[in-house]
Amino acid sequence: MELRQLQYFVKVARKEHVTQAAEELHVAQSAVSRQIHQLEEELGVPLFVQKGRNLQLTSVGKLFLGRAEAILTELERAVMEVREFLDPEAGEIRIGFPHSLGIYLLPTVVAGFRQTHPNVKFRLRQGTYNSLIRDVVNGELDLAFISPFPERHEHVTGELLLQEELYAIVPEGHVLAEYQTIRLEQLKDDSFVMFSEEYSLRNIVLEACAKAGFVPRIGFEGEETDTIRGLVAAGVGVSLLPEMALTEISQLQPAKVRVIDPLVTRSIGLIQRKGEKLPLVAEVFHSFLMNFFDPYKK
Template sequence: MELRQLEYFVAVAEEAGFTRAAARLHVAQPGVSAQIRQLEREVGEELFDRSGRTVRLTAVGEAVLPYARAALAAVDGMRLVVDEFTGLLRGRVVMGGVSAPSVLDLPGMLSGFHERHPAVEISLVETDPETLVDGLQSGRLDFGLLGLGGALPPGVEVQVVVDQALVAAVHHDHELAAGRSITVAGLKGLPLISLPVGTGLRTVLEEVCAQAGFAPHVAFEASEPYVLGQLAGRGLGVAILPESAVAAAAAELHVLDITEPSMRGRMGVVWREGGPKSPAARAFIEHARRHLPSL
């Protein structure tokens, strides 16, 4: 019995078909069928029912599947332990997040890790905050970057890496362009331009407006902070955005401080409490936390 046979067996079971399993494994379909036949001869029983339109596990196949998965997991674990002892990291790290301000230098952080651990693959997944946190808790994601608003759920650790003032920005022809600041109460009834619901900036905006006794009137939403300024620069409303995002449309914008109270936008890197099991992911988190600021 070979590990390759077990790998093929698990793939066919999970994909419910030999063709899909072959595509997943990047091998020819006849090769998968041959290896499964060989495995069935060795165990003395058929593992799949091939009589229908889809391939299904037999009762014996159902009973064998957990042991096949456990054997493959054990081999992966053995390889990881050996890699740790030899100092060679392999594997894949999945980082979820949103667009990051230039002050964080994420490209520099990523390139520095790649230079030290070239055998580790890194996947960057752009997602919304709720999905990101869920991905951390379920293990689909190893690490994340998101705007901070309300409290994070238990089991998620955070390191604040950005803390900057939120400002209001309008076109130079806007009636507010004659002033230098605006109170939170002064935002009532104005068409605002903001990040979507659930983001850290939007949560802060909604909380301070609620404290002032009103709900903000958000006329336009955009998922990228710099786009908020561009929309305000076209005269579409009052953008609420981080100071660092003003530069993208600075020539078209008049910026006002927000007072009574002031608002701040924070971003943090987040990871599952206790860290991921993968040595590669643990090393990535340690590297990122050293490279990025701690505020």
């Protein structure tokens, strides 16, 4: 069994398509098909079945995928450790983050770290709450910023970094646009622009509205803070967004109003896989983050 066979198998399993896998691997489709066929012959079982134009893993294929991914992850980790041993300042940090932290927080901490570690590389992955935890557990990420911070989890551990306030955003012509503070119930008759169901900010907003005594009427849904902010600015509804998501100035700018009843916040934390030592360069970055966020904890 060759390493290339495992790499090709994992790529085809993820794409569910030989042609797309071959394109990402920058090899001929025939080469991918040949390696998969040889792997199946060596194992003595089919790993895929044809389903329409796509390939679907067999039950044995699903079992083998988990092991193959673990092998490739450990191999990648070993290569990184060797490189870090030769030159810790030339290592790579794999870090995940939700979109709402990619506007201000992530660029700020990366830029700050690179001032003293200019040769360190970052491999960044944006994701939802569940996908970030999954990628940390699977070893595909060293660290991940996450919100809300999971106080208890079977497979990940970490630190709470800060609590961030959410603000109401309304169109410039809205009756509450000039207010300094509002009660959330004052928006109960408005149409809300909400995050999709897989995003944790949606639940935070729904819970806040429940505390205020109403169920929001959802007019539009989006997957990024920029989209939601733009739709509100265009006059299609109102919403609640984290303060950091409102730092960027754009042509379509909603009015930002503080909500004092109830006060709406979200927790932001940093997670890593439980019971596993971080790579050296990631450990250095972790220490940097702890010092960076220390003032927010006081």
